[in-house]
Amino acid sequence: MTALDLSALSSQLDNCLTRDSHALRTRLHGLKRRASKGLPIDKGLLEVAAQIEASQQAVEARRALLPTIRYADDLPVVLRREEVLAALTKNQVLILCGETGSGKTTQLPKIALEAGRGVRGLIGHTQPRRIAARSVAARIAEELDTPLGEKVGYQVRFTGQVSDSTLIKVMTDGILLAEIHSDPLLSKYDTLIIDEAHERSLNIDFLLGYLKRLLPKRPELKLIVTSATLDVERFSAHFDGADIMSVEGRTYPVEMRYRPVQGDDDDRDRDLPRALLDAVDELAAEGAGDILVFFDGERGIREAEEALRKHPVPRHLGATEILPLYARLSAADQARVFQKHGGRRIILATNVAETSLTVPGIRYVIDTGLARVSRFSAHAGIQRLQVEPISQAAARQRAGRCGRLGPGICIRLYAEDDFAKRPAHTDPEILRTNLAAVILRMESWQLGHVDDFPFLDKPDGRQIKAAYDLLFELQAVDETRRLSALGAQLSRLPVDPRLGRMVLAGERDGCLAEMLVIVSGLTVQDPRDRPPERQQAADQAHAAWKNTTSDFLSLLALWRWYEEQARHLSQAKLRGLCEKNFLSYVRMREWRSLHQELRGLFHEEGVHENEAPVSEDVVHRALMTGLLGHLALRDEEKRKTNPAKDKREMVSYQGVKGRKLAIHPGSALVKTPPKWLMSAQWLETTRVWGAMNAAINPRWIEPLAKHLLSREVSEPHYQLDSGRVAAFETLSLYGLPVVLRRAVNYAAIDPLDARRIFILEGVLGALEGWEVVADQAWSTPSPQPSPARG
């Protein structure tokens, strides 16, 4: 009878909320074990039965919420709906390859709903970007004719609208990843859609690795991975040969034209701006339509803008408007791209326009074929940002930006065989980035060693070592790479590990208030706007908070000023004040949100900020706990050999690990370079730049860097006046001497050698001296020298 009840109950688990079924199954296993030992289980069975009942009622309540599903008729994914439905029933994993316009992003969640998903648990749908997550959710809600935040919700950092009745939840992949911390089984989802997997961000790769391990533990969970590029076999292989479905896109053909900057002998003197002007002329002759040009950075954009403004506008171009577009641009200037306009537009853009922003109404694309790519060099231990030729996939993505409206034309300012020689795909982020944050998470979630984790692309051993080295520097792991208590705390802070370390130091040293402000400020994009044509005015406005010994204190001053204003100003007035002071209101708000979030984490633990402000030194020492790898000493040699007549000569620094660097011109310290420098970031572009800097006192280093210092002891010698054996020690941090020739008691370092020297130089020396004395006063010997203590 009991055995029957047990199996009857477990057969009902498949009708429970996914959130409950795992816990209930565990409970039933426990009862089964008790029963086999002959122990009574009736009470337990009753409880489980009640919980199953409640859970099933919850499922039925969710089922009642199901909206009538309508599809946008002719989208390619919708036309093959039956196949998707069949695949979802048959398989646990489906790889869906669908290019732009296939409808995969908006229609797939609805198809999943039609397949009966979303009832026992949520349909989770991830997007790489916050704006996309929100707008995708809004779009699906609209198509299902339900208000956003109810049956269809979204969640991104700082904001979201989700309720108990939510069936489809759209979120950033970062949110889903973070949820693993509190719910390792991701048990509230019955379906997951990882969209835009081809982008291969760190979050996506981590998720795909994690999900591979999770799927066997969650047999009722369905996973759909979508990619806009054709390399879906990798994803399929990763999930043990999962089925692939390919759905065509809805784009117009794009004609490719190759116009290399130096194509033939006539072009020998042609530079990039000239090649661009020629391309613009060529496209202008084709007819009306806006042109989108891709550059590697702001500098190229500015050069091109200048050249275009001087360029005699061909008549058929009509009124031409030139608009730069890059992420750092103020919100108002970015918004201009979306405003209606007459005439022709030429938009000069960085990679933002490749994936993040879709510029409307583009007929033509001009592609320089270049991009700045961030790569962490494990060998040098430094982040690089170099201009590189983009991959074929990225070039196709750029070209595709003119095929949404009608047939387009893309001019590539490089040769066709150059394109053919390029790598097919951009290296996934996991191969290009510092892995400290990933490894910290893996350690804290006890996911085992990185080498054994099923990443699509395994990170290089040197990258892994560099990450552990950094974690050791931050004291997050010990010499044996075991997570420390501090490391466990660090892993819970949703910021870069270096910055998280500073906050923890702030907690310990009574400057949490200051650290929360500075760290959240360093994490968000710099709220200080500096429009190219009004740089001086912007600098003047920002000078109010400028501190020439510390960019960190500038941030703090800006924050304090802003908080004071925010206390008595309306939101509208605050917004106006930001504009007047060349501050981005949106980024100031993000800064405050992040500050709020971090602060909340400490308040939950009952830790509160210091109320009295602390000294600047205390602030900088806390900062230094995270920046021991970014310390540098001014290069005095260079200063002397380059006399002051050339004022432009950049002051050079000798950093740890033998790095040479200079202060970034954006730093307030560039005109008053201190002897000792601490930088929040080192970035190699044209040279290594230290960004966000402060002058420091080298005496702070030793107590904070004890675990990293190497000691060199030299010139042990007997000291006649103290009677001791002394020596000099030089302490180095990653090869940079930070304590020079300090006198030390040699006996504490090498007692044996000290004793040898004591006998050799002290006793025998004294005896020699004694002999002399004895010789001189043979008849009246002096008192014997008393031996010095070793």
Add this chain to the structure above:
DNA sequence: CTCTCCCT
């Protein structure tokens, strides 16, 4: 005298 882009 200057630095692509995202995310918890």
